Structures are given as C-alpha cells and as structure tokens.
Amino acid sequence: KDIDNIELLRLCYQNLGKVFSSAGNSTEAINHYLKSYELRSNCEIHRKLTPISSLMKEYYSVGDLENAKVWLDLGMDMSKGLELNYSIHIYEFKVYDHLINGFNSSFETLVNNHIIPFFKEKQLYYEVSTYIKLLAKHYYDNRKYKLAASYYRELANLQLSTWKGVIDMKKILLLTFLSLTIILTSISTSGLFSYQKYDLANNEEPYPFPTTKR
Numbered sequence: 001k002d003i004d005n006i007e008l009l010r011l012c013y014q015n016l017g018k019v020f021s022s023a024g025n026s027t028e029a030i031n032h033y034l035k036s037y038e039l040r041s042n043c044e045i046h047r048k049l050t051p052i053s054s055l056m057k058e059y060y061s062v063g064d065l066e067n068a069k070v071w072l073d074l075g076m077d078m079s080k081g082l083e084l085n086y087s088i089h090i091y092e093f094k095v096y097d098h099l100i101n102g103f104n105s106s107f108e109t110l111v112n113n114h115i116i117p118f119f120k121e122k123q124l125y126y127e128v129s130t131y132i133k134l135l136a137k138h139y140y141d142n143r144k145y146k147l148a149a150s151y152y153r154e155l156a157n158l159q160l161s162t163w164k165g166v167i168d169m170k171k172i173l174l175l176t177f178l179s180l181t182i183i184l185t186s187i188s189t190s191g192l193f194s195y196q197k198y199d200l201a202n203n204e205e206p207y208p209f210p211t212t213k214r
Contacts, residue, residue: 010039026062045078049089069100091115111135129158
C-alpha cells in the first residue's frame with residue numbers, strides 16, 4: 001500500500017507542478033516538481049528525467065539561469081547513453097543547452113530537422129508550437145526577418161487549428177488541480193512523508209531524498 005501511495009504522490013506532485021506552471025505560479029510549480037523529484041531516487045533514469053526537465057524549464061522561465069543550468073547539467077549527465085527516441089526530455093536538454101549556454105550552428109538543424117518532426121509524429125502539438133516559437137524568436141533576434149515571419153505564420157496557423165483544444169485543456173487543468181489536491185491531502189494526512197528543500201546552485205546535496213517517517 002505504501003508503494004502505491006508513493007507512486008501516486010509522484011504523479012500528483014508532478015501534475016500539480018504542471019498546473020501551477022500553467023497558471024504562472026512558478027514558485028509553487030518548482031516546489032511540487034522538487035517533491036516529485038525527491039520521490040524518484042529509486043526509479044529508472046527515464047522517470048527521473050521528467051521532474052529534472054520540468055525544473056530546468058521552470059527556472060529558465062523565471063530567468064534563474066544558475067539553477068536552470070544545474071538541472072540541465074544533471075539531466076544531460078543522467079541521460080548519457082540513452083537513445084534519443086527513448087525520452088522526449090533528451091531533446092529538451094539539447095535545446096536548453098543552447099538557450100542557457102549559448103547558440104551555435106547546430107541549433108537550427110536540431111529544432112528543424114529533429115525536434116519539430118519528432119513531436120509532430122507523436123501529435124504533441126503544444127510542444128510543436130513551443131519549439132516553432134523558439135525558432136521564430138531565434139531567427140528574429142538574428143535579423144532573419146523573412147524566416148521569422150514564416151515561422152510566426154506557421155505558429156499562428158497551428159494555434160488557430162488547435163484553439164478549441166487549448167480551451168478544453170484549461171478546463172482539464174482546473175479539474176486536475178481539484179482532483180489531485182483531494183488525493184494529495186488524503187495521502188499526506190497519513191503522515192507518510194516529510195520533505196527537505198535543497199538549493200543545488202548553492203552546492204547542497206546533488207540528490208534530495210525524502211525523509212520517511214516510521
């Protein structure tokens with residue numbers, strides 16, 4: 001039963017982190033992603049990559065490049081040797097390596113020829129729009145305005161074709177938040193876990209473990 005509760009907690013914290021991130025509450029998103037990560041110390045590598053990627057992206061979104069780089073480095077180190085198609089997060093680490101550490105000539109090829117086709121094949125259109133937008137901004141920042149305009153048009157067309165799905169997703173996120181909060185409260189009141197917070201950028205423990213109450 002305890003194992004089932006731990007698995008449920010992992011999913012709850014990860015999904016609540018996503019809900020808070022979508023709502024623009026990065027502080028709570030980071031807190032919940034950290035708790036999801038803490039509960040994965042004994043998981044397979046590809047399952048650890050999910051909260052690592054989320055933390056990297058959330059820190060980047062608030063301009064905390066120091067902590068974003070910490071989680072990027074951890075993710076890239078853990079994912080060494082994994083096949084690219086094994087986890088979508090491997091592609092994310094490659095993109096954020098450019099965003100955090102600086103662009104080079106391989107960025108456009110990576111996004112155009114590998115990442116966008118990869119997400120299109122899996123019909124992950126939110127991710128497709130994210131990377132089209134990144135590419136459009138990259139071209140604009142480098143004064144390649146014709147290319148930038150082309151990708152912004154593609155982004156607009158994609159968003160127009162999926163606008164109903166976006167509205168439905170907001171409803172789903174709200175229902176998810178309510179459901180997960182109820183589940184999490186039910187499990188947490190059993191007193192199974194207490195947690196510690198870690199700041200990896202300040203050289204604290206490289207992997208935060210939950211403290212289990214006996």
